[in-house]
Amino acid sequence: MDTATLHTDFAGRRGPLFGLALRTAVLTILTLGIYRFWMKTRLRRYYWSSIRPGGLPLEYAGMPLEKLLGFLIAVVFLAFYIGIVNLILMFASFAILHGNVTAYALSFVGVIPVIFYARYRARRYVLARTRWRGIRFGVEPGAWGYALRALWHWLLTLLTLGLYWPRKTFWLEKYRTDRTYFGTQPLVQGGRWTMLIRPFLPLVAGVAGTALLGLAAAGGGLPLLLGLFVTVPLTLYGLAHWNVHAFRRLTNAKTGGPVRFEARPRVWRVLRIYAVGWMLIALAYAALLTLFAVVLGALTAASGSFAAMSPNEIIEAIPRWAAVLLGVAAYFSVFLTYGVLAHVFLRLPIWRHYAETLTIHGADAILPIGQRARDEMERAEGLAEALDLGAAI
Amino acid sequence: MTLIHVGTGAQPHDFRAVWLDGHAARAPEIAARIEDGPVPMLRLAVQGAAEKAWPLEEVRRLPDQAGQGQIVLTHPSDPLARVVVSEPEACRLIAARCRNLDRAPPRRGLGRIALWAVGAVASVALIILVLVPQMANQLATYLPPEGEVALGQSTLGQIRDAIGDGSAVGICETPEGRRALDEMTARLIAQTDLPYPVQVDVLDNELVNAFALPGGQIVLFRGLIDAAEHPDEVAAVLAHEIGHVVNRDPTRTALRTAGSLGVLGLLFGDFAGGTVVLFLTERLIQASYSQEAESAADAFAHGTLARAGIPPGALADMFERLRDRSGEEPGVIRHFLAHPGLGDRIAAARAADADRAEVYRPALGEADWQALQRICITPGD
Numbered sequence: 001m002d003t004a005t006l007h008t009d010f011a012g013r014r015g016p017l018f019g020l021a022l023r024t025a026v027l028t029i030l031t032l033g034i035y036r037f038w039m040k041t042r043l044r045r046y047y048w049s050s051i052r053p054g055g056l057p058l059e060y061a062g063m064p065l066e067k068l069l070g071f072l073i074a075v076v077f078l079a080f081y082i083g084i085v086n087l088i089l090m091f092a093s094f095a096i097l098h099g100n101v102t103a104y105a106l107s108f109v110g111v112i113p114v115i116f117y118a119r120y121r122a123r124r125y126v127l128a129r130t131r132w133r134g135i136r137f138g139v140e141p142g143a144w145g146y147a148l149r150a151l152w153h154w155l156l157t158l159l160t161l162g163l164y165w166p167r168k169t170f171w172l173e174k175y176r177t178d179r180t181y182f183g184t185q186p187l188v189q190g191g192r193w194t195m196l197i198r199p200f201l202p203l204v205a206g207v208a209g210t211a212l213l214g215l216a217a218a219g220g221g222l223p224l225l226l227g228l229f230v231t232v233p234l235t236l237y238g239l240a241h242w243n244v245h246a247f248r249r250l251t252n253a254k255t256g257g258p259v260r261f262e263a264r265p266r267v268w269r270v271l272r273i274y275a276v277g278w279m280l281i282a283l284a285y286a287a288l289l290t291l292f293a294v295v296l297g298a299l300t301a302a303s304g305s306f307a308a309m310s311p312n313e314i315i316e317a318i319p320r321w322a323a324v325l326l327g328v329a330a331y332f333s334v335f336l337t338y339g340v341l342a343h344v345f346l347r348l349p350i351w352r353h354y355a356e357t358l359t360i361h362g363a364d365a366i367l368p369i370g371q372r373a374r375d376e377m378e379r380a381e382g383l384a385e386a387l388d389l390g391a392a393i
Numbered sequence: 394m395t396l397i398h399v400g401t402g403a404q405p406h407d408f409r410a411v412w413l414d415g416h417a418a419r420a421p422e423i424a425a426r427i428e429d430g431p432v433p434m435l436r437l438a439v440q441g442a443a444e445k446a447w448p449l450e451e452v453r454r455l456p457d458q459a460g461q462g463q464i465v466l467t468h469p470s471d472p473l474a475r476v477v478v479s480e481p482e483a484c485r486l487i488a489a490r491c492r493n494l495d496r497a498p499p500r501r502g503l504g505r506i507a508l509w510a511v512g513a514v515a516s517v518a519l520i521i522l523v524l525v526p527q528m529a530n531q532l533a534t535y536l537p538p539e540g541e542v543a544l545g546q547s548t549l550g551q552i553r554d555a556i557g558d559g560s561a562v563g564i565c566e567t568p569e570g571r572r573a574l575d576e577m578t579a580r581l582i583a584q585t586d587l588p589y590p591v592q593v594d595v596l597d598n599e600l601v602n603a604f605a606l607p608g609g610q611i612v613l614f615r616g617l618i619d620a621a622e623h624p625d626e627v628a629a630v631l632a633h634e635i636g637h638v639v640n641r642d643p644t645r646t647a648l649r650t651a652g653s654l655g656v657l658g659l660l661f662g663d664f665a666g667g668t669v670v671l672f673l674t675e676r677l678i679q680a681s682y683s684q685e686a687e688s689a690a691d692a693f694a695h696g697t698l699a700r701a702g703i704p705p706g707a708l709a710d711m712f713e714r715l716r717d718r719s720g721e722e723p724g725v726i727r728h729f730l731a732h733p734g735l736g737d738r739i740a741a742a743r744a745a746d747a748d749r750a751e752v753y754r755p756a757l758g759e760a761d762w763q764a765l766q767r768i769c770i771t772p773g774d
Contacts, residue, residue, distance in 0.1 A: 011460025042456070042457045050460065057463070057465065076513050079520045080516075083524065084528070087529060091648060094541070095535075134415040134416075134474070135415075367418055369418040370416065
């Protein structure tokens with residue numbers, strides 16, 4: 001066997017993940033959200049252990065309590081920031097500009113650098129708690145530097161109506177990667193930003209086509225709107241194309257000493273996963289709706305003669321407590337269903353595809369890599385959690 | 394104590410496993426053995442080091458792992474080391490023999506977490522319940538009147554849009570009705586020191602309600618005028634709303650909401666259904682703000698009405714009418730409504746009736762009262 005090339009297996013399965021996601025989501029709702037730190041930890045353990053480059057699984061070693069602690073610290077900081085700063089901004093905005101739009105805008109702008117800062121720290125925390133072959137990943141501190149660069153690149157992106165996007169993506173990725181380690185081995189993002197131009201073109205074509213058609217239609221050429229049947233799917237395709245191919249080119253240009261990576265995810269496969277996933281989620285919602293209708297019918301039947309009642313009478317016939325209970329259950333099951341099904345039908349298949357198409361070359365050089373010191377990260381990813389940037393996992 | 398073993402009993406089981414020492418990325422395959430004895434052990438023939446012997450009772454596995462047919466073992470004596478076991482018989486034996494396989498390792502730092510939790514809750518409570526309201530109260534008095542007026546006007550626009558079906562609710566202003574309303578307002582504010590002129594408008598809607606906005610904007614709904622049986626009752630409600638204006642309650646509330654709502658959103662952020670909790674909590678806070686403010690506005694109305702020669706008891710009449718229409722909401726629900734118990738307020742208004750002026754003059758003459766009642770009916774309708 002060629003020991004220098006490692007292929008990646010993916011061991012995650014929908015059934016066990018469904019059980020885990022459902023149980024932890026229910027507990028999160030029952031504990032008014034406190035359990036979400038445990039939920040995140042447990043789901044990450046599952047996803048991480050699913051990915052097995054060369055047959056050995058990744059390990060997620062983060063703890064729920066450190067996340068809770070980090071969140072609490074962040075809440076104290078942010079409560080001051082949001083409570084006091086918002087109040088003062090609102091006051092200044094009323095007093096000087098006689099309106100509150102400015103206050104909302106300013107208060108949002110004030111949070112933006114904190115968002116980038118929090119993102120970098122969240123990534124640093126997650127990688128510091130990720131191990132493979134017993135060795136920790138790690139990220140050097142540098143969150144404020146990242147926030148400054150991100151602000152600058154985003155400004156340029158806005159000013160160029162998005163055309164700057166590939167350059168922004170490359171340089172921010174380079175900033176993050178060049179500060180990332182596997183044990184003692186630093187990683188380097190090679191390549192140039194111009195390599196991301198080609199993957200960006202279909203998306204540009206789709207967006208520009210849609211915009212031009214819209215302008216032309218507004219100018220009187222209404223039949224031109226039929227062209228949207230081409231440009232809107234092109235935009236969706238372009239989005240997937242950009243995500244997949246930018247990831248491929250960036251990953252293939254990363255190195256860790258003599259170790260190289262080869263990522264081969266496919267656009268059509270990703271599109272198919274999303275199409276099938278959304279369809280299955282829609283079906284699940286339809287099934288849930290039917291179930292509620294049946295329960296509603298049963299309750300009505302149980303509370304009296306239901307034949308020949310008008311809809312209003314039926315609604316009145318449902319016991320009040322049952323209606324409240326049903327309403328609450330319906331409300332939460334909408335969130336819960338989406339959260340759980342998105343794991344099972346979207347996230348797991350996408351992760352599987354990206355994992356199974358990842359190969360590591362020059363893996364002999366991995367063997368002598370040594371351990372790195374533990375990055376305590378006492379505040380964990382609390383700020384990102386409090387700002388609700390944690391995404392799903 | 395007698396140990397009863399399942400399966401192979403005294404037969405040792407030899408197998409191969411991957412050893413991760415937690416110091417380097419080498420992942421050598423090593424010889425491993427599960428064996429009985431006084432203390433059943435997992436023995437690991439680690440190369441270049443002494444043999445590791447982990448008592449089976451102390452062996453734990455990583456939780457929530459994906460994939461059947463592979464377990465990753467740890468031992469407290471060597472927190473970074475891992476043994477990856479894939480051999481089916483070994484997996485079966487370990488699952489059967491390691492009694493504490495899934496017991497959580499001891500947690501450290503619980504005390505500090507508890508301390509931070511208490512600190513976080515306390516400081517958030519302090520910010521929402523003390524700091525933000527205090528600052529809002531202070532800042533409201535420093536806000537230039539023009540700022541408040543502009544804010545009130547934009548808010549009125551939003552409210553008219555929100556109530557109307559598709560289009561903004563109309564403002565009623567027949568000339569006669571307008572004149573009657575202005576006369577009533579002028580009489581009430583004659584002896585009051587106001588930060589800015591009061592602007593009273595009637596909205597063409599059947600709600601039995603009235604409210605004040607920042608900057609002296611007061612809104613009466615047509616439904617309230619329809620419900621009143623005497624002009625004194627409308628004057629009493631108007632006096633109450635002028636009380637809110639004098640105390641700058643709407644401005645305080647606007648500032649307070651800007652501060653506290655953001656903090657609450659932060660706490661309940663990404664928990665499903667957070668918005669409902671958020672809304673209820675905010676309602677609770679608003680209600681407790683308003684109970685004080687409402688009582689103060691009532692007291693102001695009593696004084697103003699008495700000075701203007703209108704019996705403060707008219708406010709009680711209006712409240713009684715409101716109560717008859719809707720029935721007082723009991724218990725918990727009442728807490729979510731912005732008004733303190735109507736019964737208490739009716740009693741207070743009746744008590745204030747004793748202070749009224751000697752000379753009684755109705756709030757409006759008969760002709761003017763009719764004009765006000767018809768303020769929304771433009772001639773030709």
